[in-house]
Amino acid sequence: MEIIDAIALMLGAAWASGINLYAAVLVLGYMGSTGYTTLPPALEVLQDPLVMGIAALMYFVEFVADKTPGVDSGWDAIHTFIRIPAGAMIAAGAAGGLDMNQAAEFGALLLGGSVAATSHFTKAGSRLVINTSPEPVTNWTASVTEDIAVVGGLWTALNYPVLFIAALILFILLAIWLLPKIWRAIKRIAAKIRGWFKNKEAPEPESAPGNEEIARRLESKSADEP
Template sequence: MSVLPLIFTSGWASGINAYAVVLLFGVFGATGLTDEVPASLQRTDVLIAAGVLFLCDTVADKIPYVDSVWDSAHTVIRPLAGAVVAALLAGQNGSLPEIAAGAVGGSTALVSHLVKAGTRMAVNTSPEPFSNVLMSTAEDLGVAGVVVLAIFHPVAAAVIAGVLLVAGVVTVVFLASRIRRFLRRRAQRRADRAARQDTPRDPGPPAR
């Protein structure tokens, strides 16, 4: 069976929450529910590290503006994780060259990450924090549901992931004005912070 649908789905999910992908695949492989997961993802140290980072991601992703800083820091990490997971899955299955699998997983994760980061920038223009929590929770549940589906029905999961990816790109296009507004606010805050640091302090009255 071709592993391409599983690779595509794992790439999409990695762009949203790479640690959840590694953790879920590792747990499913370690418990013997699937033979598609390579042994390297089932190692105890990998599962512990993925679990800790998943908890960090879960907290940071629900705090306004902190989530966007977290996304910026993961612009390289998520696509790289998507490429590595895809290459490992291809190596385990043997039906697709690892380099090609890594390219599919990494590029899909990059697009998915950009959609996530752009959508979160738009959400951060709203004054209340609840939309961030709802958005993050929906993303976590979506990733978990699609990855679990991919283990048992990879083609169906890939179709859902593809629809969600296209819908996300369209959404980001419609939210472009709000994303630009967020970027202007962030640039203004940085400029204000730099101006405060450059302003000389009042030395106070001369000593007598």
């Protein structure tokens, strides 16, 4: 495997894993098992029918969860601890095709984890903001777009590595610009939710007595005086 091909596979697998790990594993395993591409030795395990079967099952579960508003954000929160480490490991396995030393493979592990984290947090943050919309169409559209992007991105990485690397650089620059805005939007949403709970918990203030009530109190007080 040429250097540019291995780098594109390493970065593409990490990026795709951060968005939809099970789709990435399934696509790579399918392409490797059908002979469409030759995976590095460390990634040949993805071609195993058992691995592909589990990936297909989990992809179906994610397909449903990812298109359900609210459930998708919970799913993303759990997969923060799955997608990023898995993306790092797959990237390190892809880098094994370059016959690098252990230090370089560890660097590939760190780079893959960083790329997977970038794509994961961009997806999870944007979906959390999208979930504030009451209609589900935007959520479904975003989910389907992500699925298509994973398949298309991996295909591009394997067939047009230079184009994919250039597109990935643009994506990272966009994420650097977008993530702070997403974070501020999430903070505003969290503040609004806290405000709702505070308003529900706060006791209603006692209404001030009206003019007639004040007059009655004064008359009662005057009658009691000698």
